[in-house]
Amino acid sequence: NAGVTQTPKFQVLKxxxxxxxxxxxxxxxxxxxWYRQDPGMGLRLIHYSVGAGITDQGEVPNGxxxxxxxxxxxxxxLLSAAPSQTSVYFCASRPGGGGEKLFFGSGTQLSVL
Amino acid sequence: SxxxxxxxxxxxxxxxxxxxxxxxxxxYxxxxxxWYRQDPGRGPVFLLLIRExxxxxxxxxxxxTFDTTLKQSLFHITASQPADSATYLCAxxxxxNKLVFGAGTILRVKS
Numbered sequence: 001n002a003g004v005t006q007t008p009k010f011q012v013l014k015x016x017x018x019x020x021x022x023x024x025x026x027x028x029x030x031x032x033x034w035y036r037q038d039p040g041m042g043l044r045l046i047h048y049s050v051g052a053g054i055t056d057q058g059e060v061p062n063g064x065x066x067x068x069x070x071x072x073x074x075x076x077x078l079l080s081a082a083p084s085q086t087s088v089y090f091c092a093s094r095p096g097g098g099g100e101k102l103f104f105g106s107g108t109q110l111s112v113l
Numbered sequence: 114s115x116x117x118x119x120x121x122x123x124x125x126x127x128x129x130x131x132x133x134x135x136x137x138x139x140x141y142x143x144x145x146x147x148w149y150r151q152d153p154g155r156g157p158v159f160l161l162l163i164r165e166x167x168x169x170x171x172x173x174x175x176x177x178t179f180d181t182t183l184k185q186s187l188f189h190i191t192a193s194q195p196a197d198s199a200t201y202l203c204a205x206x207x208x209x210n211k212l213v214f215g216a217g218t219i220l221r222v223k224s
Contacts, residue, residue: 004156031210040121042202042216043157050210058211090156098206099145099164104156 001026006091006105013081013112021076021108023091031094032074033058033102034066036087043090049074050097081112115141117215119203126193128224134188136203136215143205146179146186151200151217160201161188193222 007022025032033048035058045058049068063085065077074093078085088109092102118137126132136146144165149157163170163179163186170177176189190197200217 033212035214040216042117043204043214045211045213048210056210059213092156098208098210099162101147101159101162102149102157102212104158106156107154 004105010109023074025093029093030096033092034076035090083112086112119215120218123219125221132190132193134218136186138184145206147204148188149202195222198222
């Protein structure tokens with residue numbers, strides 16, 4: 001099993017550009033989530049999904065869109081990138097509800113100039 | 114607002130000693146508390162989970178305690194090794210499917 005796969009690993013954008021960060025998992029997990037990690041601020045939850053067709057907002061959802069059309073995939077879209085979105089982004093999944101551990105991808109380092 | 118605090122300063126200890134990391138929280142009533150390890154350039158990796166009705170959990174050289182009265186969790190690594198050097202994150206979860214992380218504490222174990 002590959003686990004949680006994120007692409008790309010690195011990306012540089014110009015302000016105003018759009019892009020999609022890809023996340024796929026092959027563990028048949030119902031729950032998937034996106035976090036961003038900034039120095040000194042830890043991991044902050046952007047959006048999460050408890051199953052195909054269901055998404056909800058986390059702590060810092062503004063500027064990001066998500067959708068969940070399949071169990072395996074949970075892409076994160078930046079519609080108009082801003083320098084404040086420069087960060088490391090992690091996708092994570094777990095089998096179902098609360099009290100279970102998260103499996104993380106290896107991250108995408110995004111720079112917005 | 115909810116707040117999770119971990120020591121922002123790195124913890125430096127000698128090999129063989131016990132490392133103790135602290136996670137304090139306010140304005141929160143977590144049902145679960147988890148600890149993760151993160152190495153540079155990698156995603157966090159799960160270590161231990163403890164429930165609100167549990168006082169202590171152990172796994173090999175790792176031990177976590179959870180005091181809901183003090184609103185604090187302690188994470189211990191006994192007989193520490195240089196390979197234990199990493200950033201350690203605590204994460205809290207209520208009953209709403211949101212896992213909230215602290216900023217992490219860097220542990221450096223010197224031989």
